[in-house]
Amino acid sequence: MKLSTELLILGGGATGLGAAWDAALRGFKTVVLEKGDLAHGTSGRYHGLLHSGGRYVVRDPQSARECAAENAALRRIIPSAIEDTGGYFLSTPADPADYADQFLAACHTCAVPVTEITTAQALQREPLLNPRLGRVFQVRDxxxxxxxxxxxxxxxxxxxxxEVFLRHRVTEILKSGDRVVGVAGENLATGEPFTFHADLVLNCSGAWAGHIAALAGCEVKVTAGKGVMIAMNSRLVNTVVNRLKPPADGDILVPVGTVSVIGTTDTAVPSPDQYAIEDWEVDLLMGEGEQLIPGFSRHRALRAWAGVRPLYDPGGKDTRHMSRAHALLDHEERDGVSGMLSMVGGKFTTFRHMAQLLVDAACAKLKTDRPCVTARTLIEPPGTPLHALPKRLEALESGKWQTASDATTDTGQPPTASHQQPAATICECELVTRSQIETNLRQSGSPILNDLRRDLRLGMGPCQAGFCAYRAAGIIHETLGHSHRNSNSQLLQFLQERWKGERPVMWGHSLRSLELDLHIYRSILGLDTLPTEREIEVYPTERTS
Ligand SMILES: Cc1cc2nc3c(=O)[nH]c(=O)nc-3n(C[C@H](O)[C@H](O)[C@H](O)COP(=O)(O)OP(=O)(O)OC[C@H]3O[C@@H](n4cnc5c(N)ncnc54)[C@H](O)[C@@H]3O)c2cc1C
Known part of the structure:
Protein backbone atom coordinates (compact mmCIF):
# COMPACT_ATOMS: atom_id res chain seq x y z
CA MET A 1 0.00 0.00 0.00
CA LYS A 2 1.36 3.41 -0.95
CA LEU A 3 -0.50 6.54 0.11
CA SER A 4 0.18 10.20 0.74
CA THR A 5 -1.28 12.80 3.07
CA GLU A 6 -0.58 16.27 4.44
CA LEU A 7 -0.12 15.37 8.12
CA LEU A 8 0.91 11.88 9.20
CA ILE A 9 0.54 11.23 12.91
CA LEU A 10 2.36 8.35 14.56
CA GLY A 11 0.58 6.94 17.62
CA GLY A 12 -3.10 6.36 18.35
CA GLY A 13 -3.06 7.43 22.01
CA ALA A 14 -4.59 10.57 23.48
CA THR A 15 -1.83 12.83 22.13
CA GLY A 16 -1.89 11.43 18.58
CA LEU A 17 -5.67 11.24 18.24
CA GLY A 18 -6.04 14.65 19.89
CA ALA A 19 -3.60 16.14 17.39
CA ALA A 20 -5.26 14.36 14.47
CA TRP A 21 -8.72 15.58 15.44
CA ASP A 22 -7.41 19.11 15.86
CA ALA A 23 -5.61 19.02 12.49
CA ALA A 24 -8.60 17.57 10.65
CA LEU A 25 -10.85 20.30 12.09
CA ARG A 26 -8.36 22.85 10.73
CA GLY A 27 -8.82 21.32 7.28
CA PHE A 28 -5.64 19.26 6.98
CA LYS A 29 -5.74 15.88 5.27
CA THR A 30 -4.76 13.79 8.28
CA VAL A 31 -3.86 10.14 8.86
CA VAL A 32 -3.01 8.32 12.12
CA LEU A 33 -0.88 5.17 12.16
CA GLU A 34 -1.14 2.99 15.28
CA LYS A 35 0.64 -0.32 15.74
CA GLY A 36 -2.08 -1.74 18.02
CA ASP A 37 -5.68 -0.86 18.74
CA LEU A 38 -7.01 2.51 19.94
CA ALA A 39 -5.68 3.12 23.50
CA HIS A 40 -3.19 0.29 23.02
CA GLY A 41 -0.41 2.24 24.77
CA THR A 42 -0.29 4.25 28.01
CA SER A 43 -3.60 6.00 27.34
CA GLY A 44 -5.40 2.68 27.82
CA ARG A 45 -3.42 1.85 30.95
CA TYR A 46 -3.68 5.00 33.03
CA HIS A 47 -5.27 5.75 36.40
CA GLY A 48 -8.44 7.31 35.01
CA LEU A 49 -8.14 10.68 36.76
CA LEU A 50 -9.05 13.93 35.06
CA HIS A 51 -6.77 16.09 37.18
CA SER A 52 -8.12 19.24 38.80
CA GLY A 53 -4.51 20.42 39.08
CA GLY A 54 -4.45 19.90 42.86
CA ARG A 55 -1.81 17.19 42.68
CA TYR A 56 0.72 19.55 41.13
CA VAL A 57 0.02 22.90 42.84
CA VAL A 58 2.94 22.78 45.26
CA ARG A 59 5.72 21.25 43.14
CA ASP A 60 4.73 21.92 39.53
CA PRO A 61 2.56 25.08 39.26
CA GLN A 62 2.73 25.18 35.46
CA SER A 63 1.24 21.66 35.19
CA ALA A 64 -1.35 22.57 37.83
CA ARG A 65 -2.54 25.59 35.80
CA GLU A 66 -2.69 23.55 32.58
CA CYS A 67 -4.65 20.76 34.28
CA ALA A 68 -7.16 23.22 35.73
CA ALA A 69 -7.76 24.82 32.31
CA GLU A 70 -7.91 21.49 30.45
CA ASN A 71 -10.19 19.92 33.05
CA ALA A 72 -12.74 22.59 32.14
CA ALA A 73 -12.11 22.19 28.39
CA LEU A 74 -12.49 18.38 28.34
CA ARG A 75 -15.75 18.62 30.28
CA ARG A 76 -17.01 20.77 27.39
CA ILE A 77 -15.78 18.65 24.48
CA ILE A 78 -16.03 15.00 25.64
CA PRO A 79 -18.61 15.09 28.47
CA SER A 80 -19.87 11.60 27.68
CA ALA A 81 -16.47 10.10 28.65
CA ILE A 82 -16.31 11.94 31.98
CA GLU A 83 -17.97 11.17 35.30
CA ASP A 84 -18.10 14.23 37.50
CA THR A 85 -17.13 12.52 40.73
CA GLY A 86 -15.48 15.56 42.30
CA GLY A 87 -12.33 15.06 44.34
CA TYR A 88 -11.03 15.35 47.89
CA PHE A 89 -7.54 16.11 49.13
CA LEU A 90 -7.55 14.87 52.71
CA SER A 91 -5.01 14.31 55.44
CA THR A 92 -4.87 10.96 57.20
CA PRO A 93 -2.94 10.53 60.47
CA ALA A 94 0.06 9.42 58.34
CA ASP A 95 0.25 12.71 56.38
CA PRO A 96 2.24 15.85 57.28
CA ALA A 97 -0.12 18.30 59.05
CA ASP A 98 1.67 21.40 57.73
CA TYR A 99 1.04 20.48 54.06
CA ALA A 100 -2.60 21.63 54.19
CA ASP A 101 -1.87 25.38 54.41
CA GLN A 102 0.81 25.12 51.73
CA PHE A 103 -1.67 23.26 49.49
CA LEU A 104 -4.46 25.80 49.96
CA ALA A 105 -2.19 28.77 49.23
CA ALA A 106 -0.76 27.06 46.13
CA CYS A 107 -4.28 26.26 44.82
CA HIS A 108 -5.13 29.96 45.01
CA THR A 109 -1.88 30.92 43.26
CA CYS A 110 -2.47 28.41 40.44
CA ALA A 111 -6.19 29.22 39.99
CA VAL A 112 -7.18 25.67 40.94
CA PRO A 113 -10.74 25.90 42.35
CA VAL A 114 -10.78 24.59 45.95
CA THR A 115 -13.15 24.63 48.94
CA GLU A 116 -12.41 23.41 52.45
CA ILE A 117 -15.15 21.17 53.90
CA THR A 118 -15.57 19.58 57.31
CA THR A 119 -14.57 15.99 58.00
CA ALA A 120 -18.22 15.29 58.89
CA GLN A 121 -19.28 16.41 55.40
CA ALA A 122 -16.62 14.23 53.80
CA LEU A 123 -17.56 11.21 55.90
CA GLN A 124 -21.23 11.68 55.17
CA ARG A 125 -20.54 11.39 51.44
CA GLU A 126 -17.82 8.75 51.82
CA PRO A 127 -18.60 6.63 54.91
CA LEU A 128 -15.78 4.12 54.34
CA LEU A 129 -13.05 6.78 54.67
CA ASN A 130 -10.69 6.76 57.64
CA PRO A 131 -12.70 8.42 60.47
CA ARG A 132 -9.48 9.95 61.84
CA LEU A 133 -9.28 12.49 59.01
CA GLY A 134 -7.62 15.87 59.46
CA ARG A 135 -8.46 18.64 56.99
CA VAL A 136 -10.39 17.99 53.75
CA PHE A 137 -10.43 20.09 50.57
CA GLN A 138 -12.85 19.65 47.71
CA VAL A 139 -11.54 20.06 44.12
CA ARG A 140 -12.80 19.50 40.55
CA ASP A 141 -11.20 16.08 39.96
CA GLU A 163 -8.39 8.39 8.93
CA VAL A 164 -6.96 5.96 11.47
CA PHE A 165 -5.02 2.87 10.40
CA LEU A 166 -4.83 0.36 13.26
CA ARG A 167 -2.24 -2.42 13.53
CA HIS A 168 0.10 -0.44 11.27
CA ARG A 169 3.56 -0.51 12.81
CA VAL A 170 6.08 2.05 11.63
CA THR A 171 9.51 0.50 11.17
CA GLU A 172 11.25 3.06 8.97
CA ILE A 173 11.32 6.84 8.57
CA LEU A 174 11.78 7.79 4.91
CA LYS A 175 14.12 10.70 4.26
CA SER A 176 15.23 12.71 1.30
CA GLY A 177 18.55 14.19 2.39
CA ASP A 178 17.89 15.74 5.81
CA ARG A 179 14.15 15.96 5.27
CA VAL A 180 11.62 13.40 6.55
CA VAL A 181 9.21 12.65 3.71
CA GLY A 182 7.20 9.72 5.06
CA VAL A 183 7.30 6.37 6.80
CA ALA A 184 7.26 2.70 5.95
CA GLY A 185 6.13 -0.26 7.98
CA GLU A 186 4.05 -3.37 8.22
CA ASN A 187 0.33 -3.98 8.44
CA LEU A 188 0.40 -6.42 11.37
CA ALA A 189 -3.03 -7.83 10.48
CA THR A 190 -2.08 -8.88 6.96
CA GLY A 191 1.71 -8.90 7.03
CA GLU A 192 1.76 -6.52 4.05
CA PRO A 193 4.22 -3.64 3.84
CA PHE A 194 2.99 -0.03 3.56
CA THR A 195 4.49 3.33 2.63
CA PHE A 196 3.05 6.73 3.50
CA HIS A 197 4.36 10.01 2.16
CA ALA A 198 3.49 13.20 4.02
CA ASP A 199 4.20 16.93 4.06
CA LEU A 200 4.89 16.64 7.79
CA VAL A 201 5.24 13.73 10.23
CA LEU A 202 4.11 14.26 13.84
CA ASN A 203 5.66 11.82 16.31
CA CYS A 204 3.08 11.23 19.09
CA SER A 205 4.22 7.79 20.11
CA GLY A 206 4.42 8.45 23.86
CA ALA A 207 6.92 6.25 25.66
CA TRP A 208 8.08 4.96 22.24
CA ALA A 209 8.85 8.48 20.92
CA GLY A 210 12.59 7.95 21.39
CA HIS A 211 12.47 4.81 19.18
CA ILE A 212 10.62 6.66 16.40
CA ALA A 213 12.97 9.66 16.61
CA ALA A 214 15.96 7.30 16.39
CA LEU A 215 14.59 5.94 13.08
CA ALA A 216 15.01 9.49 11.74
CA GLY A 217 18.52 9.71 13.19
CA CYS A 218 17.51 11.98 16.11
CA GLU A 219 18.22 11.31 19.78
CA VAL A 220 15.26 11.87 22.14
CA LYS A 221 15.65 10.56 25.67
CA VAL A 222 12.21 9.52 26.89
CA THR A 223 12.23 7.76 30.26
CA ALA A 224 9.67 4.99 30.67
CA GLY A 225 8.24 5.48 34.18
CA LYS A 226 6.25 2.39 35.13
CA GLY A 227 3.22 2.78 37.40
CA VAL A 228 1.19 -0.09 38.87
CA MET A 229 -2.51 0.18 39.76
CA ILE A 230 -4.97 -2.24 41.37
CA ALA A 231 -8.70 -2.30 40.58
CA MET A 232 -10.83 -3.15 43.59
CA ASN A 233 -14.02 -5.05 42.82
CA SER A 234 -16.46 -2.31 43.82
CA ARG A 235 -16.77 1.43 44.20
CA LEU A 236 -15.35 1.90 47.68
CA VAL A 237 -15.70 5.65 47.13
CA ASN A 238 -17.75 7.76 44.76
CA THR A 239 -15.33 10.69 44.91
CA VAL A 240 -11.68 10.76 43.76
CA VAL A 241 -9.67 10.69 46.98
CA ASN A 242 -6.11 12.10 47.15
CA ARG A 243 -3.82 12.16 50.18
CA LEU A 244 -2.84 15.66 51.34
CA LYS A 245 0.93 15.32 50.99
CA PRO A 246 3.59 15.66 48.28
CA PRO A 247 2.87 13.17 45.43
CA ALA A 248 3.93 9.65 46.41
CA ASP A 249 3.12 5.98 45.76
CA GLY A 250 -0.42 4.70 46.32
CA ASP A 251 -1.91 8.03 47.35
CA ILE A 252 -4.97 8.25 45.05
CA LEU A 253 -8.14 6.20 44.88
CA VAL A 254 -10.28 6.79 41.75
CA PRO A 255 -13.83 5.47 41.27
CA VAL A 256 -13.94 4.24 37.66
CA GLY A 257 -17.20 2.72 36.43
CA THR A 258 -18.04 -0.16 38.76
CA VAL A 259 -14.58 -0.40 40.39
CA SER A 260 -12.19 1.78 42.34
CA VAL A 261 -8.55 1.99 41.40
CA ILE A 262 -5.69 2.54 43.84
CA GLY A 263 -2.40 3.77 42.42
CA THR A 264 0.24 4.23 41.51
CA THR A 265 3.88 3.27 41.92
CA ASP A 266 6.62 4.97 39.92
CA THR A 267 9.83 3.29 38.79
CA ALA A 268 12.00 3.62 35.69
CA VAL A 269 12.04 0.60 33.37
CA PRO A 270 14.50 0.00 30.54
CA SER A 271 11.83 -0.31 27.84
CA PRO A 272 8.10 0.50 27.49
CA ASP A 273 7.59 -3.08 26.29
CA GLN A 274 9.31 -4.90 29.13
CA TYR A 275 8.13 -4.57 32.68
CA ALA A 276 6.58 -6.67 35.42
CA ILE A 277 4.31 -6.06 38.37
CA GLU A 278 6.41 -6.70 41.45
CA ASP A 279 5.13 -8.19 44.71
CA TRP A 280 6.36 -5.15 46.67
CA GLU A 281 4.26 -2.84 44.50
CA VAL A 282 1.09 -4.81 45.22
CA ASP A 283 1.86 -4.93 48.95
CA LEU A 284 2.60 -1.20 49.02
CA LEU A 285 -0.63 -0.22 47.24
CA MET A 286 -2.78 -2.45 49.45
CA GLY A 287 -1.03 -1.01 52.53
CA GLU A 288 -1.51 2.61 51.46
CA GLY A 289 -5.18 1.85 50.75
CA GLU A 290 -5.55 1.05 54.46
CA GLN A 291 -4.65 4.65 55.30
CA LEU A 292 -7.58 5.91 53.26
CA ILE A 293 -10.05 3.13 54.02
CA PRO A 294 -9.51 1.00 57.11
CA GLY A 295 -9.98 -2.67 56.15
CA PHE A 296 -9.11 -1.88 52.50
CA SER A 297 -7.15 -5.09 52.02
CA ARG A 298 -10.13 -7.20 53.11
CA HIS A 299 -12.06 -5.98 50.04
CA ARG A 300 -11.63 -7.98 46.86
CA ALA A 301 -8.80 -6.92 44.57
CA LEU A 302 -9.87 -7.66 41.00
CA ARG A 303 -6.72 -7.24 38.97
CA ALA A 304 -3.47 -5.30 38.75
CA TRP A 305 -1.99 -3.65 35.68
CA ALA A 306 0.78 -1.26 34.81
CA GLY A 307 1.41 1.50 32.30
CA VAL A 308 4.52 3.46 31.38
CA ARG A 309 4.67 7.24 31.64
CA PRO A 310 6.43 8.96 28.75
CA LEU A 311 8.69 11.22 30.86
CA TYR A 312 10.84 13.82 29.16
CA ASP A 313 13.12 15.47 31.67
CA PRO A 314 16.71 15.19 30.43
CA GLY A 315 18.08 16.55 33.76
CA GLY A 316 15.76 14.50 35.98
CA LYS A 317 16.97 11.69 38.23
CA ASP A 318 14.25 9.49 39.74
CA THR A 319 10.93 9.11 37.93
CA ARG A 320 8.76 10.25 40.87
CA HIS A 321 10.46 13.66 40.75
CA MET A 322 10.76 13.98 36.97
CA SER A 323 8.59 16.68 35.44
CA ARG A 324 5.18 15.67 34.03
CA ALA A 325 5.36 18.62 31.66
CA HIS A 326 5.24 18.15 27.89
CA ALA A 327 7.88 19.22 25.38
CA LEU A 328 7.48 20.09 21.71
CA LEU A 329 10.61 19.11 19.79
CA ASP A 330 11.34 20.78 16.46
CA HIS A 331 13.84 18.38 14.89
CA GLU A 332 14.85 20.92 12.26
CA GLU A 333 16.08 23.38 14.91
CA ARG A 334 17.30 20.70 17.29
CA ASP A 335 18.85 18.03 15.02
CA GLY A 336 18.93 19.57 11.52
CA VAL A 337 16.23 17.10 10.34
CA SER A 338 13.19 18.84 8.81
CA GLY A 339 9.74 17.40 8.12
CA MET A 340 9.14 15.98 11.60
CA LEU A 341 7.99 17.31 15.00
CA SER A 342 7.73 15.31 18.24
CA MET A 343 5.42 15.90 21.20
CA VAL A 344 6.70 14.11 24.31
CA GLY A 345 5.77 13.89 28.00
CA GLY A 346 2.60 15.40 29.41
CA LYS A 347 -0.53 13.90 30.88
CA PHE A 348 -3.78 12.50 29.62
CA THR A 349 -5.60 15.50 31.12
CA THR A 350 -3.57 17.94 29.01
CA PHE A 351 -3.66 16.08 25.65
CA ARG A 352 -5.92 18.68 23.98
CA HIS A 353 -3.57 21.53 24.88
CA MET A 354 -0.53 19.52 23.73
CA ALA A 355 -2.30 18.75 20.45
CA GLN A 356 -3.09 22.42 19.94
CA LEU A 357 0.56 23.44 20.43
CA LEU A 358 1.73 20.69 18.08
CA VAL A 359 -0.71 21.56 15.29
CA ASP A 360 0.07 25.29 15.74
CA ALA A 361 3.74 24.38 15.15
CA ALA A 362 2.74 22.26 12.13
CA CYS A 363 0.86 25.26 10.69
CA ALA A 364 3.95 27.42 11.14
CA LYS A 365 6.10 24.80 9.35
CA LEU A 366 3.64 24.54 6.48
CA LYS A 367 3.33 28.35 6.37
CA THR A 368 -0.42 28.46 6.88
CA ASP A 369 -2.51 30.18 9.52
CA ARG A 370 -5.46 28.06 10.70
CA PRO A 371 -6.85 28.67 14.20
CA CYS A 372 -7.50 25.83 16.65
CA VAL A 373 -11.16 25.21 17.45
CA THR A 374 -10.97 22.14 19.72
CA ALA A 375 -11.45 23.95 23.05
CA ARG A 376 -15.10 24.61 22.18
CA THR A 377 -16.02 21.81 19.76
CA LEU A 378 -18.26 19.18 21.32
CA ILE A 379 -17.76 15.64 20.01
CA GLU A 380 -21.23 14.16 19.92
CA PRO A 381 -21.16 10.50 20.98
CA PRO A 382 -21.98 7.96 18.27
CA GLY A 383 -25.40 6.27 18.38
CA THR A 384 -24.67 3.58 20.97
CA PRO A 385 -23.94 4.52 24.59
CA LEU A 386 -20.31 4.19 25.50
CA HIS A 387 -18.99 2.34 28.54
CA ALA A 388 -21.07 3.69 31.43
CA LEU A 389 -23.15 0.81 32.81
CA PRO A 390 -26.25 2.85 33.70
CA LYS A 391 -26.51 3.99 30.08
CA ARG A 392 -26.05 0.42 28.85
CA LEU A 393 -28.72 -0.84 31.24
CA GLU A 394 -31.09 1.87 30.04
CA ALA A 395 -30.49 0.90 26.40
CA LEU A 396 -30.93 -2.78 27.19
CA GLU A 397 -34.12 -2.32 29.19
CA SER A 398 -35.66 0.07 26.70
CA GLY A 399 -35.14 -2.53 23.98
CA LYS A 400 -32.84 -0.26 21.97
CA TRP A 401 -30.38 -3.10 21.41
CA GLN A 402 -32.83 -5.73 20.22
CA THR A 403 -31.78 -7.22 16.94
CA ALA A 404 -32.63 -10.29 14.97
CA SER A 405 -29.41 -12.02 15.95
CA ASP A 406 -29.94 -11.25 19.66
CA ALA A 407 -33.35 -12.83 19.46
CA THR A 408 -32.03 -15.85 17.58
CA THR A 409 -29.41 -16.55 20.22
CA ASP A 410 -31.86 -16.38 23.08
CA THR A 411 -34.44 -18.70 21.63
CA GLY A 412 -32.38 -20.87 19.36
CA GLN A 413 -35.08 -20.24 16.72
CA PRO A 414 -35.24 -17.69 13.92
CA PRO A 415 -36.92 -14.52 15.19
CA THR A 416 -40.62 -14.22 14.56
CA ALA A 417 -41.17 -10.89 16.34
CA SER A 418 -37.59 -9.97 17.14
CA HIS A 419 -38.53 -6.57 18.54
CA GLN A 420 -40.23 -8.35 21.44
CA GLN A 421 -37.21 -10.48 22.33
CA PRO A 422 -34.68 -9.35 24.93
CA ALA A 423 -31.17 -8.71 23.58
CA ALA A 424 -28.70 -11.56 24.16
CA THR A 425 -26.22 -10.44 26.79
CA ILE A 426 -22.83 -12.01 26.18
CA CYS A 427 -20.87 -10.32 28.99
CA GLU A 428 -23.25 -9.98 31.96
CA CYS A 429 -20.80 -8.01 34.13
CA GLU A 430 -20.38 -5.17 31.62
CA LEU A 431 -23.69 -5.62 29.77
CA VAL A 432 -22.20 -6.32 26.34
CA THR A 433 -24.74 -7.73 23.91
CA ARG A 434 -24.33 -9.91 20.87
CA SER A 435 -25.43 -7.10 18.58
CA GLN A 436 -22.79 -4.74 20.02
CA ILE A 437 -20.12 -7.36 19.34
CA GLU A 438 -21.35 -7.99 15.81
CA THR A 439 -21.49 -4.26 15.06
CA ASN A 440 -18.00 -3.77 16.45
CA LEU A 441 -16.63 -6.64 14.36
CA ARG A 442 -18.24 -5.26 11.23
CA GLN A 443 -16.99 -1.71 11.80
CA SER A 444 -13.44 -2.56 12.81
CA GLY A 445 -10.97 -2.94 9.97
CA SER A 446 -9.06 -5.91 11.45
CA PRO A 447 -10.89 -7.14 14.53
CA ILE A 448 -9.48 -9.52 17.12
CA LEU A 449 -10.99 -10.76 20.39
CA ASN A 450 -8.69 -8.60 22.52
CA ASP A 451 -10.10 -5.46 20.83
CA LEU A 452 -13.55 -6.25 22.26
CA ARG A 453 -12.08 -5.75 25.71
CA ARG A 454 -10.85 -2.23 24.93
CA ASP A 455 -13.73 -1.32 22.63
CA LEU A 456 -16.66 -2.71 24.63
CA ARG A 457 -15.21 -3.65 28.06
CA LEU A 458 -15.96 -7.32 27.36
CA GLY A 459 -14.46 -9.43 30.17
CA MET A 460 -13.47 -6.48 32.34
CA GLY A 461 -16.02 -7.08 35.11
CA PRO A 462 -15.92 -9.14 38.32
CA CYS A 463 -15.84 -12.59 36.63
CA GLN A 464 -12.89 -11.48 34.48
CA ALA A 465 -14.21 -13.22 31.34
CA GLY A 466 -15.09 -16.51 33.05
CA PHE A 467 -18.37 -16.68 31.12
CA CYS A 468 -18.08 -14.33 28.18
CA ALA A 469 -14.75 -15.08 26.48
CA TYR A 470 -15.81 -18.41 24.94
CA ARG A 471 -19.14 -16.96 23.85
CA ALA A 472 -17.46 -13.99 22.17
CA ALA A 473 -14.86 -16.26 20.55
CA GLY A 474 -17.75 -18.27 19.08
CA ILE A 475 -19.35 -15.10 17.69
CA ILE A 476 -16.07 -13.99 16.13
CA HIS A 477 -15.67 -17.41 14.56
CA GLU A 478 -19.23 -17.36 13.16
CA THR A 479 -19.17 -13.75 12.04
CA LEU A 480 -15.73 -13.54 10.50
CA GLY A 481 -15.31 -17.14 9.43
CA HIS A 482 -11.82 -17.44 10.93
CA SER A 483 -10.31 -20.91 11.04
CA HIS A 484 -10.77 -22.92 14.22
CA ARG A 485 -7.07 -22.66 14.96
CA ASN A 486 -7.16 -18.89 14.59
CA SER A 487 -10.25 -18.56 16.83
CA ASN A 488 -8.65 -20.82 19.45
CA SER A 489 -5.46 -18.74 19.41
CA GLN A 490 -7.44 -15.56 19.91
CA LEU A 491 -9.36 -17.09 22.82
CA LEU A 492 -6.14 -18.22 24.48
CA GLN A 493 -4.50 -14.83 24.03
CA PHE A 494 -7.54 -13.10 25.47
CA LEU A 495 -7.57 -15.36 28.54
CA GLN A 496 -3.83 -15.03 28.97
CA GLU A 497 -4.22 -11.26 29.08
CA ARG A 498 -6.97 -11.53 31.74
CA TRP A 499 -4.99 -13.97 33.89
CA LYS A 500 -1.86 -11.84 33.63
CA GLY A 501 -3.69 -9.09 35.53
CA GLU A 502 -5.29 -11.43 38.06
CA ARG A 503 -2.06 -13.22 38.90
CA PRO A 504 -0.54 -10.48 41.14
CA VAL A 505 -3.68 -10.27 43.32
CA MET A 506 -4.45 -13.95 43.50
CA TRP A 507 -5.74 -14.51 46.99
CA GLY A 508 -9.13 -14.86 48.69
CA HIS A 509 -12.10 -14.20 46.40
CA SER A 510 -9.92 -13.59 43.34
CA LEU A 511 -8.19 -16.92 43.73
CA ARG A 512 -11.53 -18.71 44.09
CA SER A 513 -12.86 -16.95 41.00
CA LEU A 514 -9.75 -17.83 38.99
CA GLU A 515 -10.02 -21.47 40.05
CA LEU A 516 -13.59 -21.49 38.72
CA ASP A 517 -12.42 -19.96 35.42
CA LEU A 518 -9.66 -22.55 35.10
CA HIS A 519 -12.18 -25.34 35.66
CA ILE A 520 -14.51 -23.90 33.03
CA TYR A 521 -11.80 -23.44 30.45
CA ARG A 522 -9.54 -26.40 31.16
CA SER A 523 -11.81 -29.13 32.55
CA ILE A 524 -15.01 -28.42 30.61
CA LEU A 525 -13.76 -26.81 27.41
CA GLY A 526 -10.43 -28.64 27.19
CA LEU A 527 -8.41 -25.49 26.69
CA ASP A 528 -5.11 -27.36 27.04
CA THR A 529 -5.89 -29.51 24.04
CA LEU A 530 -7.24 -26.93 21.59
CA PRO A 531 -5.37 -26.87 18.29
CA THR A 532 -3.95 -23.35 17.82
CA GLU A 533 -1.94 -21.48 15.23
CA ARG A 534 1.03 -21.29 17.54
CA GLU A 535 2.12 -22.40 21.00
CA ILE A 536 0.53 -20.25 23.71
CA GLU A 537 0.94 -20.62 27.45
CA VAL A 538 -2.60 -21.32 28.58
CA TYR A 539 -2.58 -20.78 32.30
CA PRO A 540 -0.36 -19.10 34.88
CA THR A 541 2.93 -20.82 35.52
CA GLU A 542 4.94 -17.98 37.06
CA ARG A 543 5.38 -17.54 40.79
CA THR A 544 2.45 -15.68 42.29
CA SER A 545 2.54 -13.05 45.00
C1 LIG B 1 0.48 4.45 35.77
C2 LIG B 1 0.05 5.71 35.08
C3 LIG B 1 -1.02 6.44 35.57
C4 LIG B 1 -1.40 7.62 34.95
N1 LIG B 1 -2.46 8.31 35.44
C5 LIG B 1 -2.85 9.45 34.85
C6 LIG B 1 -4.02 10.11 35.31
O1 LIG B 1 -4.71 9.63 36.22
N2 LIG B 1 -4.37 11.27 34.69
C7 LIG B 1 -3.65 11.79 33.65
O2 LIG B 1 -4.02 12.84 33.16
N3 LIG B 1 -2.55 11.15 33.18
C8 LIG B 1 -2.14 10.00 33.74
N4 LIG B 1 -1.07 9.32 33.26
C9 LIG B 1 -0.32 9.86 32.11
C10 LIG B 1 -1.04 9.56 30.80
O3 LIG B 1 -1.59 8.27 30.80
C11 LIG B 1 -0.08 9.68 29.61
O4 LIG B 1 0.63 10.87 29.70
C12 LIG B 1 -0.84 9.68 28.28
O5 LIG B 1 -1.79 8.64 28.24
C13 LIG B 1 0.15 9.53 27.15
O6 LIG B 1 -0.59 9.51 25.93
P1 LIG B 1 0.20 9.40 24.55
O7 LIG B 1 -0.81 9.44 23.47
O8 LIG B 1 1.28 10.41 24.53
O9 LIG B 1 0.91 7.97 24.62
P2 LIG B 1 0.25 6.54 24.33
O10 LIG B 1 -1.12 6.44 24.83
O11 LIG B 1 1.23 5.53 24.82
O12 LIG B 1 0.18 6.49 22.75
C14 LIG B 1 1.32 6.25 21.95
C15 LIG B 1 0.92 5.23 20.89
O13 LIG B 1 1.97 5.09 19.94
C16 LIG B 1 1.90 3.77 19.44
N5 LIG B 1 3.17 3.42 18.82
C17 LIG B 1 4.38 3.29 19.41
N6 LIG B 1 5.31 2.91 18.52
C18 LIG B 1 4.67 2.82 17.31
C19 LIG B 1 5.09 2.44 16.00
N7 LIG B 1 6.36 2.09 15.74
N8 LIG B 1 4.17 2.42 15.01
C20 LIG B 1 2.88 2.79 15.24
N9 LIG B 1 2.42 3.13 16.47
C21 LIG B 1 3.31 3.15 17.50
C22 LIG B 1 1.63 2.96 20.71
O14 LIG B 1 1.09 1.68 20.40
C23 LIG B 1 0.68 3.85 21.47
O15 LIG B 1 -0.67 3.48 21.30
C24 LIG B 1 -0.69 8.10 33.82
C25 LIG B 1 0.37 7.35 33.32
C26 LIG B 1 0.72 6.16 33.92
C27 LIG B 1 1.81 5.34 33.36
Missing part, protein backbone atom coordinates in the same frame (compact mmCIF):
# COMPACT_ATOMS: atom_id res chain seq x y z
CA UNK A 142 -13.23 13.69 37.83
CA UNK A 143 -13.00 10.19 36.35
CA UNK A 144 -12.38 9.95 32.61
CA UNK A 145 -12.78 6.69 30.69
CA UNK A 146 -9.88 6.80 28.25
CA UNK A 147 -11.32 4.08 26.01
CA UNK A 148 -14.46 6.16 25.57
CA UNK A 149 -12.45 9.36 25.17
CA UNK A 150 -10.25 7.86 22.44
CA UNK A 151 -13.21 6.38 20.61
CA UNK A 152 -14.82 9.81 20.69
CA UNK A 153 -11.66 11.40 19.29
CA UNK A 154 -11.45 8.80 16.51
CA UNK A 155 -15.13 9.39 15.79
CA UNK A 156 -14.57 13.18 15.67
CA UNK A 157 -11.51 12.68 13.46
CA UNK A 158 -13.37 10.52 10.95
CA UNK A 159 -16.31 12.93 10.92
CA UNK A 160 -13.84 15.69 9.99
CA UNK A 161 -12.42 13.62 7.13
CA UNK A 162 -9.37 12.07 8.83
Missing amino acids: AACDSFDALHLLAHGLRAAGG
